[in-house]
Amino acid sequence: MIDDLSTEELLLQMMVLPQPPYFLAGAGLLMALLCGLTFSRLVQGKLEGWKQDRLPLLPLGNVQISISYSGTLIGVTLFIGCCLQIFGFASGAALLVALVLSLLTGGALWVQLERLMKQVESGQFKAVDFDNFDEFF
Numbered sequence: 001m002i003d004d005l006s007t008e009e010l011l012l013q014m015m016v017l018p019q020p021p022y023f024l025a026g027a028g029l030l031m032a033l034l035c036g037l038t039f040s041r042l043v044q045g046k047l048e049g050w051k052q053d054r055l056p057l058l059p060l061g062n063v064q065i066s067i068s069y070s071g072t073l074i075g076v077t078l079f080i081g082c083c084l085q086i087f088g089f090a091s092g093a094a095l096l097v098a099l100v101l102s103l104l105t106g107g108a109l110w111v112q113l114e115r116l117m118k119q120v121e122s123g124q125f126k127a128v129d130f131d132n133f134d135e136f137f
Contacts, residue, residue, distance in 0.1 A: 020086040028078030035071030042068060043113075050121070057117040060110075069110070077102040 042065050049055040077098045084094035 021082040022086065025079055025082035025086065028075045028080075028082060030075070032072050032075030032079055035068050035075055039065065039068040039072055047120070057121050058114065060114055060117055069106070073102050073106045076106075 043060075046055075046057060046060075046065075050057050077095070079098075080101060081091075081095040081098035084097060085091050089097075
């Protein structure tokens with residue numbers, strides 16, 4: 001029976017297709033949620049410290065806040081990349097697209113958050129307009 005198969009057919013029968021990365025997608029989502037909640041609590045604590053004791057809001061990027069925000073971005077990248085793989089994208093392309101999306105979105109949100117913190121410190125807080133892309137950069 002094996003003698004009847006060509007080399008190509010034999011290799012195709014031996015090739016094992018990997019399962020889609022469901023576990024990694026779930027782990028990325030969990031990581032993004034937990035790090036995002038930690039980031040939220042740290043920023044809220046910083047705002048409370050400013051409100052009560054007038055502690056400075058900026059610079060925003062201390063070690064704890066930067067690590068939790070980076071963890072959120074890594075989790076989102078892993079989640080998006082694995083979900084793209086589940087839908088049939090190649091693993092390298094899926095992770096590259098996910099990394100670019102999360103870095104662009106995360107960078108724009110970080111800039112927006114720093115601008116909001118500057119407005120709060122100066123007392124000129126105004127409503128956030130997410131539809132105006134000129135304010136993001």
